[in-house]
Amino acid sequence: MSSKILPRDFYARSVVDVAKDLVGMRLVRIFDSKRISGIILETEAYDGENDLACHARMGKTKRNAVMFGEPGHAYVYFTYGMHWCLNCVTGPQGYPAAVLIRTIQPIEGITFIVKNRPGVKEKDWCNGPAKLTRALSIDGNFNDMDLCDKKNNLLIEKGIQIAQQFIISSSRIGIGSVPEPWRSKAWNFKIAMPENS
DNA sequence: CGCCCGATGTGCT
DNA sequence: GCACATCGGGCGT
Numbered sequence: 248m249s250s251k252i253l254p255r256d257f258y259a260r261s262v263v264d265v266a267k268d269l270v271g272m273r274l275v276r277i278f279d280s281k282r283i284s285g286i287i288l289e290t291e292a293y294d295g296e297n298d299l300a301c302h303a304r305m306g307k308t309k310r311n312a313v314m315f316g317e318p319g320h321a322y323v324y325f326t327y328g329m330h331w332c333l334n335c336v337t338g339p340q341g342y343p344a345a346v347l348i349r350t351i352q353p354i355e356g357i358t359f360i361v362k363n364r365p366g367v368k369e370k371d372w373c374n375g376p377a378k379l380t381r382a383l384s385i386d387g388n389f390n391d392m393d394l395c396d397k398k399n400n401l402l403i404e405k406g407i408q409i410a411q412q413f414i415i416s417s418s419r420i421g422i423g424s425v426p427e428p429w430r431s432k433a434w435n436f437k438i439a440m441p442e443n444s
Numbered sequence: 445c446g447c448c449c450g451a452t453g454t455g456c457t
Numbered sequence: 458g459c460a461c462a463t464c465g466g467g468c469g470t
Binding site: 305308309310324325326327328329 | 451452453454455456457
């Protein structure tokens with residue numbers, strides 16, 4: 248059977264296109280040879296040094312160096328003193344852009360997720376970038392991991408097809424102090440659901 | 445449900 | 458110093 252893992256070509260495109268197309272794909276975490284996975288429901292694009300919401304806006308630093316590297320790698324950063332967030336690097340090598348994974352719908356490995364999210368209601372397991380990394384045990388050790396290599400324990404596979412008309416784009420979350428036009432770029436993509444209409 | 449706020453560490457000014 | 462691509466608890470509606 249042919250691999251379901253998204254090839255590097257998928258990531259080597261403009262970050263907005265990749266962000267849109269990642270909605271519906273399947274994020275897979277392998278732990279002790281078991282699969283924990285979920286369908287990606289919401290993403291956000293961060294596009295290069297000119298985008299003042301992007302971590303690369305100050306140029307290349309130790310923290311954001313992975314964004315300047317090969318597309319298809321994970322960029323995992325630490326924020327607010329306690330949270331990890333997962334991105335995938337996009338575009339040509341040397342161009343710093345990445346897609347933040349904001350929300351997934353758990354599909355496999357539910358018992359693993361419950362263990363990582365004790366006392367949390369099911370709807371809150373993975374509906375935020377730092378919540379899903381907690382749920383799937385993703386941290387700084389995954390920074391720069393190649394998401395296209397089946398030997399790794401963090402991958403993105405083909406998921407479900409979402410018709411374009413069911414993908415909503417809106418402005419990005421949590422960047423309120425960023426100047427225009429960047430603050431209002433409609434680079435947040437999610438599946439249309441009753442609860443967010 | 446919404447708003448407010450404290451937690452808590454790192455990187456850049 | 459301070460800002461930060463956040464979260465969860467507390468309290469009011």
